[in-house]
Amino acid sequence: MNIIMLGAQGTGKGTVAGLISGEIGIPQISTGDIFRKNISEQTPLGIEADKYISKGNLVPDEITVPMVKDRLTWEDAKNGVILDGFPRTIEQAEKLDEILAEKGEKVDLVINLTTPKEEIIDRMLTRRVCTNQECKATYNIKLHPPVKEGICDKCGAPLKQRADDSDPEAIKRRLEIYEEKTSPLVQYYEKQGVLRTETVSLSINRMGKDVATDIVKEIRGK
Numbered sequence: 001m002n003i004i005m006l007g008a009q010g011t012g013k014g015t016v017a018g019l020i021s022g023e024i025g026i027p028q029i030s031t032g033d034i035f036r037k038n039i040s041e042q043t044p045l046g047i048e049a050d051k052y053i054s055k056g057n058l059v060p061d062e063i064t065v066p067m068v069k070d071r072l073t074w075e076d077a078k079n080g081v082i083l084d085g086f087p088r089t090i091e092q093a094e095k096l097d098e099i100l101a102e103k104g105e106k107v108d109l110v111i112n113l114t115t116p117k118e119e120i121i122d123r124m125l126t127r128r129v130c131t132n133q134e135c136k137a138t139y140n141i142k143l144h145p146p147v148k149e150g151i152c153d154k155c156g157a158p159l160k161q162r163a164d165d166s167d168p169e170a171i172k173r174r175l176e177i178y179e180e181k182t183s184p185l186v187q188y189y190e191k192q193g194v195l196r197t198e199t200v201s202l203s204i205n206r207m208g209k210d211v212a213t214d215i216v217k218e219i220r221g222k
């Protein structure tokens with residue numbers, strides 16, 4: 001089963017993807033995480049990608065698409081994947097359809113998360129991530145703080161704020177790009193009949209874990 005997470009930054013795509021992945025046993029593939037790992041290891045791909053990421057811009061398709069295509073050939077992806085952060089443009093969505101079609105597969109479900117804008121910005125500013133690239137746990141110092149301040153509950157490594165979460169200009173740019181380039185994917189997948197939109201917001205007391213629980217139940221019930 002191939003699942004795509006859609007939604008602006010800070011809506012909790014990573015959290016929902018991680019929970020579903022753990023429950024149904026298909027890998028969560030986050031392009032942002034792959035880039036951040038490469039940046040921390042200062043690989044050629046990481047050095048190149050950082051030029052775009054630090055400013056809140058998209059990494060060009062010449063880098064991103066082959067990276068995803070390769071990741072989809074790994075053994076753990078043979079029963080499907082949860083893509084988190086890809087596709088982000090119509091062009092990437094079309095490329096993904098081609099890549100999956102070559103394997104006789106398709107996109108089965110698109111989970112589109114929406115959250116009021118004020119909440120999104122607040123969540124990006126209060127998000128903290130584990131510095132251990134093998135762990136990558138995500139916290140929110142208001143909604144889901146670690147037991148010990150600044151330390152990951154799961155692995156004990158220090159937590160930090162993502163560079164692009166601490167720069168208001170980069171946040172603004174990412175949200176603009178989302179509106180302009182990524183939000184048209186909602187219609188794209190609606191037309192394919194695979195879209196499922198879920199609101200995640202404190203105001204209705206529905207968080208990512210609630211969405212993940214419902215979806216896992218439905219997948220298991222099929």
Ligand code: AMP
Binds near residue numbers: 009032053056087174
């Ligand atoms: P994320 O962790 O999904 O918020 O991604 C962090 C950053 O990585 C984004 O702001 C982009 O600069 C870059 N990035 C992640 N996924 C993609 C993608 N599919 N296409 C282009 N750039 C991406």
